[in-house]
Amino acid sequence: MALDEKTLKALEKLEYTKPTEVQEKTIPLILMGENLIVRSQTGTGKTAAFGIGLIERMDAEPGKKALVLAPTRELAVQIGEELKGIAQEHRHRIVVVYGGQKIEPQERALRRGVDILIATPGRLLDHAERANVSLSEFSIVVLDEADRMLDMGFKDEMDRIMAQIPEKREVLLFSATVDELIKELADNYIKGTAEVIEIGEKKRAEKIKEDFVQIPRRKKYVELRKILQKGDYRKVLIFMSTKRGVDYLYERLKEDRFHAEGIHGDMSQARRERVMGNFKEGKVRVLVASDVAARGIHVEDVELIVNYDEAQDADTHLHRIGRTGRMGKMGSAITFIEAPETEKDRNRSNHPDFAWMSGGGRGHSKKGRGRGKSRSVGHRKKKR
Numbered sequence: 001m002a003l004d005e006k007t008l009k010a011l012e013k014l015e016y017t018k019p020t021e022v023q024e025k026t027i028p029l030i031l032m033g034e035n036l037i038v039r040s041q042t043g044t045g046k047t048a049a050f051g052i053g054l055i056e057r058m059d060a061e062p063g064k065k066a067l068v069l070a071p072t073r074e075l076a077v078q079i080g081e082e083l084k085g086i087a088q089e090h091r092h093r094i095v096v097v098y099g100g101q102k103i104e105p106q107e108r109a110l111r112r113g114v115d116i117l118i119a120t121p122g123r124l125l126d127h128a129e130r131a132n133v134s135l136s137e138f139s140i141v142v143l144d145e146a147d148r149m150l151d152m153g154f155k156d157e158m159d160r161i162m163a164q165i166p167e168k169r170e171v172l173l174f175s176a177t178v179d180e181l182i183k184e185l186a187d188n189y190i191k192g193t194a195e196v197i198e199i200g201e202k203k204r205a206e207k208i209k210e211d212f213v214q215i216p217r218r219k220k221y222v223e224l225r226k227i228l229q230k231g232d233y234r235k236v237l238i239f240m241s242t243k244r245g246v247d248y249l250y251e252r253l254k255e256d257r258f259h260a261e262g263i264h265g266d267m268s269q270a271r272r273e274r275v276m277g278n279f280k281e282g283k284v285r286v287l288v289a290s291d292v293a294a295r296g297i298h299v300e301d302v303e304l305i306v307n308y309d310e311a312q313d314a315d316t317h318l319h320r321i322g323r324t325g326r327m328g329k330m331g332s333a334i335t336f337i338e339a340p341e342t343e344k345d346r347n348r349s350n351h352p353d354f355a356w357m358s359g360g361g362r363g364h365s366k367k368g369r370g371r372g373k374s375r376s377v378g379h380r381k382k383k384r
Contacts, residue, residue: 001027004059006089007052014085020045022199026172027053031060035171035194037186039178042322044199046174050142051083053172057140058092058115066140067165068118069158071148073098073269074276079144080118092116099123100269107132121149121157128164135164143189146175147182147315155185162189177315208325209332214339220308221252227334228258228286233303235279238288239320241309249308250288259283264290291316299323307335 001019003011011017019027022040029036030053040046054066068083070076080096087094092115097106099122106123110132117124117133127133141162143149149158171190175182178196186194215223228236240246243264250262261275261284278284280299291311302324311317317335324331 001031003052004056006059007055007086010086010089011052013088016048020049022046022197023049023052025197025199026050027056029195029197030054030172031056033057033170035190035192036173036197037178037182037190037194038172038174038197038199039176040174040197040199041176042319043325047079047082047144048086050144050172050174051079051086054116054140054142055083055087055090055092059090064140065114065138066116066142067124067135067138068116068142068144069121069124069149069161070118070144071120071152071154073100073120074272075145076118076120077273083116083118087116094118097123097127098269099126100272103127103130121154121161125157125160128161135161136166138165139168140170140172141165141189142172142174143185144174146173146185147177147179150181150185158185159188167191176319207330208321209330210321210335211333212335212337214337216341217338218341220336221249223336224306224308225256227304227306228253231304234282234285235299235302236286236304236306237299237302237323238286238306238308239311240288240290241312243290245309246288246290250286253286253288258286260286260288262288291320301329303331305331305333307333310335310337 022038022044023046026036026038026046026049030050038046038049050068054068057064058066068076068079070079076096076098080094083094093113094116095106095109095114096118097110098120103123103126106127107130110117110127114133117138119127124133124135128135143158149155169191171186171194173182173186173190173194178198213223224238238249240249243266246262246264250260253260261278263272263275267275275284275287276299279287288308305321305324307317307320311320321331321333324333
């Protein structure tokens with residue numbers, strides 16, 4: 001690809017030795033200044049694809065600036081980390097701005113100058129309105145996880161941002177799906193022609209072994225506990241459909257002495273970053289998450305995905321299980337399918353969550369003796 005020696009040196013340090021399909025097909029086109037529409041699942045190396053392309057363009061054309069829009073704070077941070085790694089031998093100024101963090105440090109970073117700006121839409125507009133950044137200075141725009149940005153209701157913000165970008169611009173649109181809405185988005189934002197690149201089939205990765213378990217809701221936790229105890233997995237990601245469910249499940253797992261944490265949109269940004277950092281480093285073995293973590297977050301070596309609650313649609317399901325089996329590695333996924341309850345299932349006294357009511361089970365452990373923790377578990381389940 002005739003990349004700069006400084007870029008190659010950084011890639012060697014990162015142990016990037018062979019380009020993935022999306023990198024092989026998109027980097028040369030980015031270097032040529034083409035508009036792109038790329039359908040590619042997460043885990044295929046697309047961040048490095050546009051990252052390498054942008055950094056090479058910054059070198060070849062001093063003064064050119066690039067903007068990367070991402071739907072979530074976690075993804076923006078992830079992109080920033082990867083691009084800084086690729087640019088470590090260069091002197092490009094890469095700045096990441098997102099909500100949930102104090103705006104003053106971001107203002108200071110922007111005032112020092114920026115070559116590549118990575119941002120969530122809402123916080124970027126805040127900075128533009130405060131005159132901390134002029135969007136008219138950016139001539140390359142990357143829309144990462146474009147379908148997710150539409151799903152999250154960022155269409156108005158994206159329209160306002162693109163209206164301030166110069167007409168003469170390059171747009172690199174990456175999406176896991178390319179449906180009519182994405183095509184309409186591309187038509188509105190891309191001036192001129194665009195290369196369309198499709199990476200892989202729209203299906204789960206072949207490296208993922210997926211099982212479906214039909215089970216009544218009341219028996220899910222017992223089955224989950226068996227899976228975790230039997231499998232001895234190093235990293236497990238469990239998906240719940242609600243924030244309340246996330247809180248309930250990870251607290252329950254911690255009570256059963258699993259190294260577990262939870263993450264969802266109502267947690268502070270500092271806590272979310274701390275939890276994700278601990279999970280990436282292996283300090284936390286089990287992470288319970290809402291769908292905020294389903295897209296764009298790359299954590300090495302997640303061995304098992306558990307859909308404790310089923311995904312709302314097929315695309316979300318694909319994104320969830322796409323957290324494992326990445327970059328050619330094997331992974332496993334288990335999805336609980338809720339089955340109708342039998343009369344025995346409906347009898348709470350037979351259910352582990354309520355064993356303390358009949359004088360046995362969890363409520364009479366040495367630690368609790370029927371007080372405090374065990375009773376609170378039963379109360380939470382009853383309330384839920």
